[in-house]
Amino acid sequence: EKKIFTVQGPYPVIRGLLRARGWVERKFHRASSQPWWQHEPSLGTLETLHAPWPPQEEEQEQCVEDPDGNHDLMSRLVQDQVPYFIWTNHCSAVNVQLLRHDQVLNHYTQVDAFATKEGLCRNLRNLPWFAQADPNTFFPRCYQLGDADERQAFIEDFRLTAARSLLKMALERAGDTLAELEQQPLKPSKEPGESKQVPMSQIPYSMPPTAGPVSLLPPRRVEEALWICGQHLASLRHHDIDGDFVFPCMMGTNWDHFMQDYYRMTHEGAGLALSGAQTEQCRSMLQCLAEHLPQLGMEGDHNVWILKPGAKSRGRGIVCTDQLEEVLQLAGGCTGPSAQVNKWVVQKYVERPLLIFGTKFDVRQWFLVTNWNPLTIWFYRDSYLRFCSQPFSLRCLEPSGHLCNVSIQKQFRTAQGQQHPQIPPDLIWSCHQFQSYLEQVGQANAWHEVMVPGMKAAVVGVLHSTQHLVGARKSSFELYGADFLFGEDCQPWLLEINTSPTMAPSSVVTRRLCARVQRDTLRVIIDRKNDPACLTGAFELIYKE
Known part of the structure; x- marks a missing residue:
């Protein structure tokens, strides 16, 4: 047999x-x-x-x-x-x-096209050619620092983000909330079981002013930031599908002076006085940019980026930073050989994540591909959350508060002085525990109406964009583990996709779920071949060409 x-x-x-x-x-x-x-x-x-x-x-x-x-x-x-x-x-x-x-x-062979950080960075940009989908709505923008054009594009992006951040911080410190541009964290509803739409308003994650007299930036910095953003907006309005990067020509900007003042405002609490006309100009500019930049809300105003070794796993070598010079130095972009730079990608950090008890988390979501031609995708209905061991803060970019990977967090579990008492010691929740939490905070429908559909769409989009690159052997299949982060508006952001996702039982939750996903994988691959009507457990067929 x-x-x-x-x-x-x-x-x-x-x-x-x-x-x-x-x-x-x-x-x-x-x-x-x-x-x-x-x-x-x-x-x-x-x-x-x-x-x-x-x-x-x-x-x-x-x-x-x-x-x-x-x-x-x-x-x-x-x-x-x-x-x-x-x-x-x-x-x-x-x-x-x-x-x-x-x-x-x-x-399958050649899955590096989407199962490595470089592959996702490179190939998701082509998604609009294969489907009516915009990768910028679910994948934080990313650059390969080993490519000279992409390295320069990152530098321009960092500067443009600094200009937008300067406008956001200036408005925030002037008491303007920009409600329609920002996101709102989950808060308990007034009545148990009450469900409501996810609102959009600002949360002050900016660095508070330091003690003592507050220095003021030169008034021209606002006008300069408005001009930079205006040039970018004009470029965005004329962008088409053939363009790789959309950055205006800003040769007249003294970037050294501009960035120095931006860092003073971000890190030292320097002030920036706005006139009534400037306040309205800043609001109008950010509203116009929001129509073209799906990531304007999640990018926050600290300009934090995450630097990742391109081919490593389990969080090894990842660094968060809000300094352009540090990114280039760490990646070898300033003094190191090009071979060293090739190993790194840099990605915009989600500065406004959904938090639970003030703590960042991500979700490990499994999916199964049983055919690439026709593309056939199964989505697992169970998943689990991985918490950081320390509270989230953009004032401290240490891994304990920002990298949810189990391999990273196990180094910090012994130092639980700041860990919220309702965060489990093993830092793991099941998705059902998460759904119960969402119900308690008045977002009972968020999981099934926003989060899961968004994750499914992201998975289908990634596989569409790389379908032509993978070795589509008919007698193969593969189980993948996708890692997602949620914004304050509950929208999912794809971080990466892993081959051979760990089946090690690191907690009570993962011991149960990892056994189940292996059981259900065999149901789909072996049992269904002989009985197409057999049970497939928690696997749901979400796409078949």
Whole structure:
């Protein structure tokens, strides 16, 4: 019946579920003095793994119970047989070109097009060519610092964002709220169970003035910022789909002086007096820009960016900063060789995230692709939240308050002095706990009406933009883990997409959910092949061409 499988990596749940279906495991030879991949010609493996065994992951392999040794005996009997279901940590474990057409593999090739930070940064810009969707509505703008044009585009973007931020801070300190441009955090409703629309108003995340006399910036800085934003607005109004970056020519601006004064206002609390006419001009300018810049609200007014190594995972090497010079220095853009710069991408930080108990969080959302042609996408109805261990503050950009990755936060769990008492010690919530919280704060409909539809649209948009780049092998499938952040208006922002999402049970919630998503993946891939009407658990088919 072709019920022989191979699993490489720490997946005891997959092993147990397949054995329960009557499958027999063909194990890898790891005891030999030769590398194990040289013993697996039927897996199509000719080269060494890019990641050695055991995998350098958080999770460790767990033994599946076999008290009588029956499974081990059966495994020895099929060591010369072809496995028809192959589950590995990495696609690089197998030479896909040598696989038979009826061997099922849990990976596709060339998924770096969307499963790396560089790939997303590069390819999502092409989405308007493939679908009527704007990536700027769900993916914070991003630049590859190894490309000279993109590096310059980032510098221009940083400066333009500084000009907008200066106008926002000047209005805020003048007492003008810009209600229609900004976002509102969730607040408890007056009556239990009351549901209401997500309003839009300003939250003062700006740096408060320092003690003592407040210095004032030169009045011309407002006029200069208005002129810069006006030039940008004119460029945006004439932009078309063929344009890569939309930045005006601002050769007359003394950027050194402008940025020095901007930093004084942001970091030192310097003031900026506005006349009545300037106040109205600033309001009008930001309102016009909001019609063309979907990210105007979430970008805040601190000009914080997040610098990421292009091909690393688990939050390694990520830095948040609000200084242009620091970004370029950290990435090697000023003094380092170009090879070093190629490893970095820089992305606009979501300065106005939805917070729970004053704490930042993100969501790990699974989805499954079972075919690339026609594109077929399954969305998992269960997900989980990952909290930071420290309260959110733009005055402190340390990882403990800004990077939700479990690998990062476990370094800070012992220092829980500032952690909100209602944040769980393991820093994990299920999406059902989150929905209960939303109901308590008067946003009972936000999850199903705003958040989930937005995440689904983002996933479909990403895969549309990269569909032509992926190796679309018919007998393959792949489970992905997308990480989303929500803005104060509950709109989701895609951060990244991961291959081989961790199945390590780091909490009670993830122990349950990770087992379920593996169970339901096998339902879709194996059971549904024989019975199209079978249950698929929490997987929902959301797109099929």
